[in-house]
Amino acid sequence: MISNNVLQIADDIKTMKIRGAGAIAIAAAEAMKQAALTYNGEKDSFVEYIREVGKLLLRTRPTAVSLPNAVFYILKRIDSSSEDPVRATISIADEFISNVKNAQLKIAKYGSKLISDDMVIMTHCHSSAAVSVLIEAWKEGKRFKVINTETRPKFQGRVTASILTKEGIPVTHIPDSSIRYHMSNVDLVIVGADTVTSDGHLVNKIGTSILALAADEADVEFYSACESIKFSPASFAGGHIIIEERSAEEVLGEHKDLLDKRGMFVRNPAFDFTPPEQITGFITEYGILPPRASLLLIKYVFGLSSGEMQMRLLEEEP
């Protein structure tokens, strides 16, 4: 039987009590660890049991990317571990959790090397990884300026502007419509990531792709600061990334009575795709990766078969 504290974590993930890629990944790993700690069945059937726990966790949020990565990070290493599987699960889960927690520090270290004095750096939305790169560079004494977008409809750019200015970094805040206008003064773009596919596409906050396109046109380097848990093994197995379209009210705000007009619709996609040819690199905790080499990172961290396993699971019974 699966223990109650494992079921509780699964439920918290499912009901979105736990949010954000990092937090979900850590929670999933913690659940695997708890499952091992409370296991009291036959030693021989533990591997089968921990796979079942993995499946249970995967079903809580079928489209999340960091959750299956936590699960497969652990399952892949149990198989190849010489340790007792129960003890291996606990130590691998701990290792994974510590990796996730340290990922941003490493990303900040690698990313800050890309920044030099007097640069103008553009960013979009709010990404804690991208912000950590900027703050690290500033703390190292580099002096640069940041241009940041409002990021409609939810204005996450205001969060970024507030964090950076409080660190002392000069920020110029711009409407999303003026990205190309301002790009001629920009030296470097750093954004975050929601998901990265096996062929090197970046899925990120709506507007990222026009930013990348404008950067490409102006010959400006474009980086995505991105933990390894954002890479999608499922995309290697043919899994699609579904872009969520959110509510009309988010866009309309005070004008929501306009929806009464018979022809009126609002299309509000949360993310868009940026093609690898417009991305200079992914700044990950394992190093700065050329976008088309995404698969290398997926192979190294999660194993190439993890996507196939995930997709089969999704195709099985509900």
Add this chain to the structure above:
Amino acid sequence: MDRTVNHGATESALQLLERIEEELLKTPNWKEFSTMFSIFAMESIERRPTSALLTNTMRSLLKFAVDKYAEGQDIETFKKGFYEKIEEVKVATVRSVEKLSDIGARWLPDGSRILTHSYSTSVLKIIEKGNRLGKIKEVFVTESRPGGEGVYTAELLSSLGIKTNLIVDSAVNYFMGEIDFVLVGAEAITAHGALVNKVGTSQIALSAYKRRTRLIVASGTYKFSFESMLGDRIKVPFLDASSLEIPRDLLKLDNFAVSVPLMDVTPPEFIDAIITEIGITSPEGVPILLWEVYGGWIGSQPDIKDLINKLRNIS
């Protein structure tokens, strides 16, 4: 926000002409008329320096006044003629929009899926007429921040029963694959065929170009600006932080600034065609149409600043 920001160039110019009729025709003598008109002309051009329609209209009215004064016309006769001249310009402007929208609606393919940006009288007319011909499938409209005129455009189009999708400005690249062409209005078109229009136009154009989606501009020839051939540079006006409704706690932070350009410039290579009241042309065709409109080489046109100075000297 200033109303001129929220309205299309055509609508703003028509409003301005009405104000001229209201205020200037009350002036009792040449001195007062010329003082007021020179200030009026300067201010309106300063407020919207990018609007070629405004500049072109002002140039023709200033020239009319300077010429009539030079002819020694008395103020009452002049005012009557001036009024007629303004009416003539208004009628010509409205007629141009009608003609270009007829041409535009004729050009529209069946089942058109269109992306438009901001607010444009000409674009609205084309879509409205196209809809009457049953040619419109759906329209995507950007919010067009700062200002958000796109919301108004979406309201007008949806009221006509046209399927209208309002989107945020940053989503243009996402939807480029779902549309057949981009249709935008113009603040000005330079002699080089570049388009000056509401900020955001140029990145829509870039996205369209990248995907080989056509970009069509609806613009009367009265929005063609030849000043670029005389070395004048386009000065893009900037708005302040209030245009973005920035929360006060963010605004008061040290190191925080905004940069909010009102217009941007789309290079001619991103523009497939310009629909004018004379016909459809390419950006490279603009100098040819300028010749047509001004009846010769544009260098022979009077400089607007010279005209204002001449008017000022009337006493």
